[in-house]
Amino acid sequence: MTGNIDISVKDCNLWYTNFQALKDISMEIEEQKVTAFIGPSGCGKSTFIRIFNRMNDLIEGCKITGEITIGGKDIYAKETDVTVLRKNVGMIFQKPNPFPMSIYDNVAFGPRTAGIKKKTVLDEMVERSIKQAGLWNEVSDRLKKSALGLSGGQQQRLCIARALAAEPKILLMDEPTSALDPISTGTIEDLVSELKNHFTIVIVTHNMQQATRISDKTAFFLLGEVVEYDETTKIFTNPTDKRTENYITGRFG
């Protein structure tokens, strides 16, 4: 079951000043699938996911080599507009990080950034995004209230709604449930399974059960390298590499 290739990485290396965080990574990520990155802390999976929306640009002394294309376009080419790239590649962070403003303004931030000012259009986009994130029933009567008054799980779904409102094609999720309780985690996982019908999703997770539950393909990272990248069922039932087997059976990491 091979789909269309959305993200393609060839011979990617990344250094933080003198420390090499990623080593010779090549990978192809399919469209409208959920791809999970697993591995112990500090293995480079979060660093790798941040290559796709160039968040690493914000870190001083970060140097990247290799060819990374999204939809066939080199995202590190000189003529690439980073803001357009980031509009197309949404990101959900480890800790829910809504802005200290109203729920409505949070979700409308992306569209407004894109220059949409008409209230009717904004209203429609905000409602659609919040509904898509499965949060509408909980917040429809308090859109003008501060987003910081929501629970952690609600905040994270709000962040998903905020990302969706920018109308991205790809969603990057960097351990989106690691700060949440099991029930909120379940809600978000269901949401991911639903969203993959419309988006390409890349998710970093510490939780291997989560990877098996929601992902189609899984990559196992270790010390900045991809040890194994395959169908999720294959990785978790019949891994090729001994190190992968050791990790998923909990013998280290």
Place this chain on the structure above:
Amino acid sequence: MGMLGNLVVVAVLLALIKPVRYVYNNFLPEKVLHKLVRFWDKVFLAIIWIFAGMTVAALGFIIFHVLSNGLPHLTIPGLFSFDAPPETVTLIPAIVSTFIMVALVLLIAVPLGVLSAVFLVEYTGAGNKFVTIIRSAAEVLAGIPSIVYGLFGMMFFRVFLGLGMSVLSGTLTMSIMMLPLIMRTTEEALKAVPMTYREASFALGAGKLRTVFRIVLPSAIPGILAGVILAIGRVVGESAALIFTAGALLEPRIPSGLFDTASTLTVHMWQLSNYGRFMNETYAAAVVLLIIVLLLNALSAFIARKFSKV
């Protein structure tokens, strides 16, 4: 006892700490130990209370002193009459001048200070040479006594630029004085804005400008306002720098324009108390000053709360 004697006492006390602690930990029955711990807890709590009490008492005494001496002489309309023949000591011109001065100084110093801080925090990397220079310059400026600013203002704005003894000279001098204060408090406020806000904004496709002005600055407003309150307090309370630049009128009048002389309330107080001329009125002016500062603080706190709500 000489220095040596003191040293010996300290050494003996230090030497005792270990054995005493050893006895404490090993030989005392648990019950006694617990009692001792509770006893020392109480002693230190009492000490803390005493020191806190002293601070509050000092403040209370000052306020009481000012009020008891000033309130009886706070005559209406006497001190607040709008016509000011030479014999009266009306405070109205001084109050008006104070508000004018505060408004003008904020108009200059806040945008300049806030934008400089934005530049330092958001637009330059850590360890930038230029930033280090600006920052240490600001630090030095913050430590200079106000009389020096007064002299500088006199020589530069008043004489060199020919602005004369005027509201404008005073405003410009005070603005330079307030700049480092506002810059530093804004810098701290900006640094306190979580990195995650910036990340989220960038990740949504927002550029630097939008991130700074839509996300970072609004989140930092309570902190920035704290700096503005401090600056207002300093302007209201300043005398030395203003006497040389804006003037100290014997017969106060409301300034007719930017190039007219003006005395703020504090300067006016100094003028009233000069040679012990109008001591009662000086106290009355102090009461007014106290009230103005309290009102400004309350206003800023109110604004800060408004902003930090959503």
